[in-house]
Amino acid sequence: MGTDKAAIYCRLSEEDRDKRLSGGDSGSIQNQKAMLVQYAADQGWEVHRIYSDDDYTGSDRSRPAFQQLLRDARLRRFNIVLCKTQSRFTRELELVEKYIHGLFPLWGIRFVSIVDNADTNNRGNKKSRQINGLVNEWYLEDMSENIRSVLDNRRKNGFHIGAFALYGYRKDPDHKGRLLVDEEAAATVRQVFVLFSQGYGKTAIARLLNAQSIPTPGEYKRIHGLSYRNPQTCIGTRWTYSSISSMLRNEIYAGNMVQGKYGSVSYKSRKNRPRPKSAWFVAEGTHEAIIERDLWDRVQALLLERSRPFASGQIGIFARKVRCMSCGGSMRTSKSRGKHYLQCRNRYVDRDACPGAFIPVQLLELVVLGAIRRLSAEYLDQDMLVNSIALDNPLDIQRKRLGSAISARKKQLEEYASALRNLYLDRARGLVDDQSFRTLLDALNREKAQTESVLRAEQNSMDQLCAQPDLKPASERLIRYLSPDHLTRDMVELLIDYIAVGRRSPGNRVPPIEIHWKF
Numbered sequence: 296m297g298t299d300k301a302a303i304y305c306r307l308s309e310e311d312r313d314k315r316l317s318g319g320d321s322g323s324i325q326n327q328k329a330m331l332v333q334y335a336a337d338q339g340w341e342v343h344r345i346y347s348d349d350d351y352t353g354s355d356r357s358r359p360a361f362q363q364l365l366r367d368a369r370l371r372r373f374n375i376v377l378c379k380t381q382s383r384f385t386r387e388l389e390l391v392e393k394y395i396h397g398l399f400p401l402w403g404i405r406f407v408s409i410v411d412n413a414d415t416n417n418r419g420n421k422k423s424r425q426i427n428g429l430v431n432e433w434y435l436e437d438m439s440e441n442i443r444s445v446l447d448n449r450r451k452n453g454f455h456i457g458a459f460a461l462y463g464y465r466k467d468p469d470h471k472g473r474l475l476v477d478e479e480a481a482a483t484v485r486q487v488f489v490l491f492s493q494g495y496g497k498t499a500i501a502r503l504l505n506a507q508s509i510p511t512p513g514e515y516k517r518i519h520g521l522s523y524r525n526p527q528t529c530i531g532t533r534w535t536y537s538s539i540s541s542m543l544r545n546e547i548y549a550g551n552m553v554q555g556k557y558g559s560v561s562y563k564s565r566k567n568r569p570r571p572k573s574a575w576f577v578a579e580g581t582h583e584a585i586i587e588r589d590l591w592d593r594v595q596a597l598l599l600e601r602s603r604p605f606a607s608g609q610i611g612i613f614a615r616k617v618r619c620m621s622c623g624g625s626m627r628t629s630k631s632r633g634k635h636y637l638q639c640r641n642r643y644v645d646r647d648a649c650p651g652a653f654i655p656v657q658l659l660e661l662v663v664l665g666a667i668r669r670l671s672a673e674y675l676d677q678d679m680l681v682n683s684i685a686l687d688n689p690l691d692i693q694r695k696r697l698g699s700a701i702s703a704r705k706k707q708l709e710e711y712a713s714a715l716r717n718l719y720l721d722r723a724r725g726l727v728d729d730q731s732f733r734t735l736l737d738a739l740n741r742e743k744a745q746t747e748s749v750l751r752a753e754q755n756s757m758d759q760l761c762a763q764p765d766l767k768p769a770s771e772r773l774i775r776y777l778s779p780d781h782l783t784r785d786m787v788e789l790l791i792d793y794i795a796v797g798r799r800s801p802g803n804r805v806p807p808i809e810i811h812w813k814f
Contacts (some may be wrong), residue, residue: 296306298340298341299338299339299340299374299375299693300340300341300343300372300373300375301335301338301339301340301341301342301343301373301375301376301377301407302309302343302344302346302364302367302368302372302373302375302376302377303328303331303332303335303342303344303345303346303377303378304346304347304360304361304364304376304377304378304383304384305324305327305328305331305345305346305347305348305378305379305383306347306348306349306351306358306361306383306384307324307327307348307350307351308350308351308352324347324349327379328345328347329344330379330409331378331379331409332345332376334343334377334409338527340377342374342758343367343372343373343674344367345365345374346360346361346364347360348360352386353384354386354387354406355444356387359524361384363464364376365394368374368398368399368402368404369402369726370692371402371403371404373404374403374404374405374406375405375406375407376404376405376406376407377407377408377409378407378408378409379406379407379408379410379605380408380410380411380413381411381413384406384408384776394406395413395415396415399415400415413541415751430747443669446518447555447576449472450552450554450555450576450578450630451576451578452578453552453578453581453582454471454472454473454552454581455473455474455552455554455582456472456554457554458647459516460474460477460597461545461547461548462473462480462484462512462515462516462522462542463476463477463480463481463484463548464476464477464480464481464547464582464585464587465477465521472497474547474552474580474581474583475582475583476581476583476585476692480512480515481585483504483509484542484548484585484586485585485586486504487500487504487539487542487543487588488543488548488590488591488594489590490503490594491539491543491594491597491620492590492593492594492597497539497540497543497640498536498539500505500534500539500641501533501534501535501536501538501539504534504535505533505534509533509534510532511533511534511538512538513532533641535624535641536624536640536641537624537625537641543598544598546577547582547592548584548585548586548591549580549584549586549588550579550580550582550583551577551579551580551581552576552577552578552581552582553575553576553577554575554576555570555574555575555576556569556570556575563700581697582706589717610682610785611628611635611656611784612656612660612782612783613637613656613659613787613794614628614784616791616793616794617637617659617789617793617794617795617796618793618794618795618796619639619649619651619652619795619796619797620652620795620796620797620798620807620809621649621650621651621652621797621798622641622649623637624640624641624649626638626639626652626654626796627639629764634655634656634657635655635656635657636650636653636654636655636656637653637655637656637659637796638651638653638654638655639651639652639653639796646785650798652796652798652806653798653799653806654796654806654808656800658804658805659794659796659808660781660782662805662808663782663787663791663794663810664779664781664782666810667779667790668779668780670812685700694757696758697753697756698757700753701750701753701754701757704746704749704750704753707746708743708746708747708750709787711742711743711746712743714739715736715740715743717735718732718735718739742799789813790808790812791811791813792811792812793811793812794808794809794810794814795808795809795811798810
């Protein structure tokens with residue numbers, strides 16, 4: 296590559312909003328671009344392209360321009376990445392090590408950030424770049440904790456937190472966090488509760504709403520230009536059994552704010568997972584109720600009365616595992632003359648949208664059991680499986696995972712010790728002023744102490760695991776599942792992702808069945 300080619304990367308995030316509104320230079324994408332273009336010109340570098348992400352945090356790995364820059368870097372389309380600061384590129388120490396200190400040098404790419412003087416051509420400031428990455432990582436974690444604390448406090452006090460108002464309500468434009476009744480949609484909510492209290496079933500209610508051409512929650516918001524997301528329980532624009540069931544159980548309609556049902560996995564991930572009911576935030580009487588307390592209590596009592604466990608209070612073998620092949624809806628259990636069946640209830644809502652699927656549970660058990668036996672006979676050498684498949688003892692798996700965590704923790708402590716030594720050296724050389732030295736020293740010592748505490752706890756856990764007797768290895772349990780006499784819920788959970796059942800054609804005893812395995 297003759298002339299140096301620089302890829303300019305700019306990022307503006309939510310944290311820059313105040314600067315942006317006040318017209319501050321540091322909060323402007325345009326000013327970032329102008330600064331970096333001028334710097335590239337002063338260095339005699341050709342600008343390959345300007346990559347710009349607006350309204351993205353430094354911890355968001357899915358930033359579109361950031362991902363495009365990485366793709367172009369792999370193709371060696373430039374040999375310099377130029378940013379205003381290292382934190383504009385990323386605030387994650389892991390990505391600093393992976394790209395700035397790892398892949399970029401392999402690809403022949405130099406990283407430069409002009410405000411904090413990061414330059415991979417200068418070996419002397421690698422320690423400073425690592426410290427910058429560490430400080431940025433702490434910043435992300437602290438910011439996440441602060442935001443979570445503020446949001447949790449608002450949830451506890453009954454303020455609505457979320458991008459979407461529940462169907463039947465709208466956001467108060469004058470009071471952030473307050474809900475107002477949307478009378479047009481609220482009328483439908485009241486109709487649903489009244490019909491159910493009068494003895495109508497959920498499927499019958501869905502059918503009535505569809506017959507009246509009442510828009511579903513997602514469709515209603517789309518029509519009115521409101522923010523919305525399509526409910527997972529709806530099929531297109533049709534009301535379903537599940538959408539009615541979800542509405543009847545939502546306590547927000549009774550005037551109580553219920554939030555926090557889902558929580559993020561970590562501050563580095565946008566993925567959410569369900570939280571236990573004990574961890575929900577419930578504040579009573581926070582907004583006007585659509586459903587009066589007497590009606591709400593009546594409906595909840597009816598729901599409890601009508602709920603029927605699959606058998607003897609136990610969860611069904613195929614619970615949440617069987618879907619309708621026509622519409623994708625979850626098939627639910629029913630009982631007739633002492634026998635259990637699975638059926639898609641959307642058929643009773645709209646036959647045009649879904650012709651329905653129906654199968655006796657006993658028949659599905661036989662089909663699945665036969666499929667498992669065939670797979671075992673045709674594809675598996677059980678002696679080989681026992682002897683060579685690496686399905687470890689459950690305790691061995693835990694010990695290996697914990698051992699890896701302990702090794703990683705020890706490596707962290709070595710890195711902290713190295714960072715502390717380098718910090719003292721940088722101070723002695725005059726590369727770090729006294730205030731920055733004290734700030735970084737306190738932060739490093741704090742993180743080192745926390746890591747040591749976690750390491751002690753992990754080592755105690757390892758001692759306890761090593762003291763426990765070994766269980767049967769997973770390969771033995773799998774063999775038992777692959778040569779079964781009867782089907783169990785554990786087997787279905789281990790082996791099957793989901794089962795799709797179609798509508799039985801005339802003259803056939805068994806409907807179309809597709810088993811989607813986990814392997």
